[in-house]
Amino acid sequence: MAAVSIALAFSFDSLKQNQSTKLTLSSRYPSLYSSRSHRRSSLRFASLPSSHSPSISTATETGEEEEQEEESTPTKSSGSYDFLEETFRTGRFLSNAELEKLKALEGFAYFQELESGTMWIRVMRQDEMDSTVSLLAESFGESMMLPSGYQSVLRFLVKQYLIERREVLPHAVTLVGFFRRKTDSLSDGEEEVVEMAGTVEVCLDKRGANASPPSPTPPKESPYVCNMTVKEDLRRRGIGWHLLKASEELISQLSPSKDVYLHCRMVDEAPFNMYKKAGYEVVKTDTVLVLLMLQRRKHLMRKKLPPTTTSPSDVVESDNELTSSVNV
Numbered sequence: 001m002a003a004v005s006i007a008l009a010f011s012f013d014s015l016k017q018n019q020s021t022k023l024t025l026s027s028r029y030p031s032l033y034s035s036r037s038h039r040r041s042s043l044r045f046a047s048l049p050s051s052h053s054p055s056i057s058t059a060t061e062t063g064e065e066e067e068q069e070e071e072s073t074p075t076k077s078s079g080s081y082d083f084l085e086e087t088f089r090t091g092r093f094l095s096n097a098e099l100e101k102l103k104a105l106e107g108f109a110y111f112q113e114l115e116s117g118t119m120w121i122r123v124m125r126q127d128e129m130d131s132t133v134s135l136l137a138e139s140f141g142e143s144m145m146l147p148s149g150y151q152s153v154l155r156f157l158v159k160q161y162l163i164e165r166r167e168v169l170p171h172a173v174t175l176v177g178f179f180r181r182k183t184d185s186l187s188d189g190e191e192e193v194v195e196m197a198g199t200v201e202v203c204l205d206k207r208g209a210n211a212s213p214p215s216p217t218p219p220k221e222s223p224y225v226c227n228m229t230v231k232e233d234l235r236r237r238g239i240g241w242h243l244l245k246a247s248e249e250l251i252s253q254l255s256p257s258k259d260v261y262l263h264c265r266m267v268d269e270a271p272f273n274m275y276k277k278a279g280y281e282v283v284k285t286d287t288v289l290v291l292l293m294l295q296r297r298k299h300l301m302r303k304k305l306p307p308t309t310t311s312p313s314d315v316v317e318s319d320n321e322l323t324s325s326v327n328v
Contacts (some may be wrong), residue, residue, distance in 0.1 A: 026235040027257065029122035030147075044253070048250075058100055061155050067201075068135060068282055069134045081168070084130070088198075090138065091235075098170055101204075101254055102169065104170075104171045104253060105169070105170055105173060105254075106123075108122060108123060108250060108253075109121070110124045110242065110245070110246035110249060112242045114179075114237055114238055114239075114242075115231075115237070115238075116182060116237055117178045117181040117182050118178050118179070118180045119177055119178060119180070119197060119239060119242060120177070120178055120183075120186075121175050121176065121177040121242065121243065121246040122175065122176065123173055123174070123175060123176075124162075124173075124174040124175065124176045124199065127285060128176055128196070129159065129162055129163075130159075131142065131176075131196050132162065132174065132196070132199050133155055133158050133162060134155070135196060135198070135199055135200065135229060136158050136227060136229060137151060137154045137155045137158050137230060138156070138163075138232070140154060140230035141154055143265075143305055145272075162174065165201065168207060168208050170204070170254070171205050171206075171207040171208030172201065172202065172203040172204060172208030172209075172210075173201070173202055173204070173208075173250070174199060174200075174201050174202075174227075175199065175201075175202060175243065175246060175250070176183050176196055176198070176199045176220075177196070177197045177198045177199065177200075177239060177242070177243055177246070178194050178195065178196055178197060179195055179196075179197035179234055179237075179239065180192065180194045181192075181193075195231070195234075196210070196231065197230060197231050197234045197239050198228070198229055198231060198234070198239050198240065198243050199227070199228070199229060199243075199289050200226075200227065200228040200229075200231040200243045200244070200246075200247055201225070201227040202223065202224075202225055202247045202250055202251060203223060203225075203226070204223055204251065204254055204255045205221065205223070205255060205256075205257070206221045208218045209221075209224065210224070210226070213226075214263050214298060215257060215286055215290060215291075215298070216283070216284040216285070216286060216300040217279055217300075218261035218262075218299070218300055219259075219261070219265075221257060222257045222259045222260070222261055223251040223255045223257055223258075223259070223260045223261070224260070224261045224262065225247045225261070225262040226262065226263065228240065228243055228244070228247075230243070230258065240271070240274060241274060241278070244275075244278055245272070245278075247260075248260060248303075248305060251305060252305050252306075257305065258301050258305040258306070259302055259303075259304055259305075260280075260305060261283075261300060261301065261302050262275065262280065262301055263298045263299065263300055263301070264298065264299045264301055265280060265291065265296045265297070265298050265299075266286075266296065266297045266299060267296055272299070275301055278303065279303045280301040280302060280303040281301060281302060281303070282299045282300070282301055283299075283300045283301060283302045284300045285298070285299050285300070286298050
């Protein structure tokens with residue numbers, strides 16, 4: 001299955017311009033400051049947890065830093081937030097509702113048995129970013145018909161995009177899916193491996209909305225699914241379908257709005273049929289004028305999810321197998 005929706009806001013021409021533009025990254029992770037409050041507040045100052053701390057800690061007053069001994073073999077608790085550390089390094093003030101959502105994202109896992117193997121989906125971790133970048137860059141390069149020489153530029157742009165998107169957690173999140181083939185499908189001498197099978201981005205609310213979404217523009221206050229792709233040699237196994245279902249499940253749990261939007265290019269017949277089967281309907285379609293900008297015409301599609309009574313605190317259940325780090 002080709003990439004079924006693209007939210008990276010750059011065209012073929014803009015990609016050429018980026019090749020000659022010097023891009024620099026400023027420091028994104030300022031050090032945390034201590035804070036003192038004389039009144040109660042619903043906001044908390046997130047502080048980076050230590051490797052052996054199982055929970056989020058709040059910033060301490062200046063002069064009250066505690067010495068911590070490094071452990072030779074630190075262990076991760078199921079309640080830790082290690083894979084969301086970047087959020088805490090920014091020193092942002094997080095509301096109680098945001099902390100609850102982060103806690104729910106930590107425990108979110110979607111599991112499914114397929115005919116040819118097993119797959120599970122969870123939030124992308126920092127050490128999985130390069131693998132996700134490779135997967136997205138290959139898919140975008142294929143769909144945009146870019147020469148191979150643009151791959152390095154494309155990888156750079158995709159990585160900067162993912163870094164920026166992780167800074168808006170928990171309002172938007174990138175999910176990754178892993179696939180394990182059934183043992184009876186392995187050839188003699190072939191070892192059982194777990195590989196990254198696909199990825200999808202989910203924007204949960206207005207604060208997580210993409211600053212430059214593709215046309216036709218979806219409502220910023222509504223959940224939006226984009227940048228879905230499946231590894232080429234694992235397509236036609238139902239992986240894309242379950243990436244979509246996992247996205248909908250996460251939206252049902254964490255978003256107050258149940259109107260889910262996504263884009264589908266008019267030339268992508270297979271993804272379009274999958275979306276129709278899943279209950280999505282075309283809301284609006286690009287005009288032919290987008291062809292002048294070297295873009296494909298796209299459908300904006302919408303689905304209304306059924307109401308749910310599940311709250312973020314109800315879904316914080318970690319599964320050691322599903323949430324364990326996987327080398328891909």
